[in-house]
Amino acid sequence: MTQQLKVELGQYSHQGRKVINQDFYAASIPQNYVLQHKGIACALSDGISSSNVSHIASQMAVTGLLADYFSTPETWTVKTSVQRVLTAVNSWLYAQTQQSQYRFDKDRGYVCTLSALVMKGHIVHLFHIGDSRIYRLQSGQLEQLSTDHRVWLSSQESYLSRALGVNPKVDIDYQSYVLYENDIFILMTDGVYEYCSSEKLTQFLTQTHTSLDLIAQQIVEYAYQQGSIDNLTIQIVKVQELPQVGAHEIVPDYTQLAFVPSLNVPTQFDGYQIVREIHNSNRSVLYLAHEIDQQQLLVIKVPATDVQQDPYLTEQFLFEEWIANRIHHPHVLAAYVQLRPRNYIYHTMEYIEGVTLKQWITDQQQLVPLDKVRQIIEQIAKGLQAIHRLEMIHQDIRPENIMIDHLGTVKIIDFGACRVAGIREMTKDVEEVALGTMAYMAPEYFLSESVTASSDQYSLGVLAYYLLSADLPYQTNIAKCKSKKDFRKLQYRSLSYYREDVPLWVDKALERAVQIRADHRYDDVAEFVYDLIYPNPKFLTLKRKSWVDRDPVMFWKAISSLLFLLLLGGVALVSHFNTIHF
Known part of the structure; x- marks a missing residue:
């Protein structure tokens, strides 16, 4: 079995010298699939002594986090x-206080601190608000990782500058x-760390042959003996084994499945009957098929021969189906749900009775x-928004990856290049690979800059420009760029070169969407689409540039050519008159 993340956990809490324990702690160590995809989480919370209900806030904060995170x-x-x-x-928590008798005195309301960590893949994620603390002991060195949100007015007086439940945000x-x-x-509350020095804490933690539960109890008892007057809570998490992370760890186990044999009409397999071949590429073969039991048409996608011979490409093929099963939107191709066990490696997808946008453009x-x-x-933008809400980037928006049916409904297809943030964060080293088609790829792919949803917006802008002009906003000049300086020199080519029926404000919306610098584009694709439909007041005051302003080089070339022709005409005329005189 593949090695998974393994930890040892130790926890202990005591009310100390107080009547009740306002601290709360919990941890969740799931198994198998959930462990791979969501990791291990633990959290502790400390209520404030001025409140009689803060123990409720502490419990709600911890249990709510651990329940909903997964x-x-x-x-x-x-x-x-x-x-x-x-x-x-x-x-x-804030609403509970506002609805109670404590709404005018927040220090007596539903308020608490929180410190939490999530270990996923090879990364630990820390979250903190308040004056609990998070430490790390690494190679014998103890380091405080969190920052206390407590302001000291004097050696005796202080207040929390941040806590859960104090403000609406x-x-x-x-x-x-x-x-x-x-x-x-x-993870410790102040009732522990204020009475246990770093040296003593390190001494406890470096004990051998002692369980972490016992060490946690020893640390709390020591802090109590040193005079702690608060509740005392501690959690200790030790990393024992790190997981193996790869595409084959993410998708379900297909190691027992065979590759699909040669398919011909009317071959039957796994309850499907092949109707015809739809598309064939170096990555996959698409077939129109008929599900025999449900009497339903669908598309079956089979890995190409080259993919079958490469384990990495096979894993990416399987990962594409994993992605498709998680996107549900009318403008994104849907996965076809399989109700029976499969014996081969393939995808099933809904059948769209239509053509690719590339073919549709050709037909126009x-x-x-x-x-x-x-x-x-x-429609494409709405599909992209659904993808982006899942923290995914399509990365390959182009005419070949858009389907349009006879009713004009548009759907995004092909998730082979899709980037999934929740998967990429599993490992400490993630190689950035430029995917997609160069003509539609944002400059950041070539400049090793951060790729975001704005990169899909750029591709969408290029696609819109292509639909309107049958050309690209920077022609083929992007392929010639070798450095950031080269990209900065690129000039957007106005749509007015191709047609005069497109308003200037539409041209300006396109120009902004395909800006070389990502921070100069729209914040969201919805803003871009809005500016395509409704005039942006900022663009209405602009006037179309004259020919000489739009392309001075071409202008002066044309003038030079005209002058040269006039010169030739003049020479010919003079020669003609000289001939007559002779």
């Missing part, structure tokens, strides 16, 4: 998942570190009307 999509990063959950927890500290075997992470035999372009781009 319900978030596997495609999300740990950071996104935890921050979304804690935002909801904070809102609930919450700011949570986040950090991530690479995991190494034998790393030890410690003319430039596409602006209104039709808007309809197409708006």
Whole structure:
């Protein structure tokens, strides 16, 4: 069995010299698939002594985090998942205070601190708000990783500058570190760390042949003996084994499946009957098939021969199906649900009775009307938003990867180049590979810069431009760029070169969407689509540039050519008159 993340956990809490224990702690160590995709999580919370209900806040914060985190999509990063959950927890705590008799005295309301960690793959993610602490013991060196959110007014007086439940919005500290075997992470409330020095803590933690549960209890008892007057809670997590991470660890186990044999009409296998071949490429072969039991048409995608001979490419083929099963949107190709066991490696997808956008453009035999372009781009943008909400980037938006049916409904297809944030964060070293088609790829792919949803927006902008002009906004000049300086020199070519029926404000919207610098583009594809449909006031005040301003080189070449022709004409005329005179 593949090696998975393995830890040893030690926890202990005591009310100390207080009447009740307002601290709360918990940990979750799932197994198998959930462990791979969501990792191990633990958290502790400390209520504030001025509140009689803060123990409720502490329990809600910890249990809410651990319950809801494991319900978030596997495609999300740990950071996104935890921050979304804690935002909801904070809102609930704040609302409870606002609806209680403590709404005018927040220090007596549903308020608490929180420190949490999630170990996923080879990375540990830390989240912190308040004055609990997170430490790491690595190679015998103890280091405090969290920052106390406590402001000291004097040696005797202080207050929490940040905590859960205090305000409608919450700011949570986040950090991530690479995991190494034998790393030890410690979460503690102030009732422990204020009465146990770093030296003493290290001494406890470096004991051999002692369980972490016992060590946790020893540390709490020591802090109590040193005079701690608060509740005392500690969690200790030691990394024992790091997991193996690869595509074959992410997708379900297909090692027992065979590759699909040669398929011909009317071959039957796994309950399907082949109708005809739809498409054949170096990556895959698509077949239109008929599900015999359900009397339903569908598409079967089979890995090409070259893919079958490469384990990595086979894993990527399987991963594509994993992605498709997690996107549910009317403008994204849907996976066809299989209700029976399979014996071979293949995908099943919904059948769209239509053509690719590339074929559709060819069939038009003319430039596409602006209104039709808007309809197409708006549908693609909605599909992209669904993909982006799952923290995925399609990375290969182009005419060949868009289907359009006879009703004009548009769907995004092919997830072979898709980037999934929640998967990429599993390892400490992730190689950036430029995928997709060069003509539609954003400059950041070539400049080794961060690839974001804005990169898909760039591709969508290029596609819109192509639909309107049958050309590319920077022609083929991107392929000639070798450095960031070369990219900065590129000039957007106005649509007015190709057609005069497209308003200037539409041209400007396209120009912004395909900016070389990602931070100069729209913040979201929805803004781009809105500016394609409704005039942006910023663009209405602009005027079309004259020919000399738009392309001075071409202008002066034309003038030079005209002057040369006039000169030739003049010479010919003079020669003619000289001949007559002679």
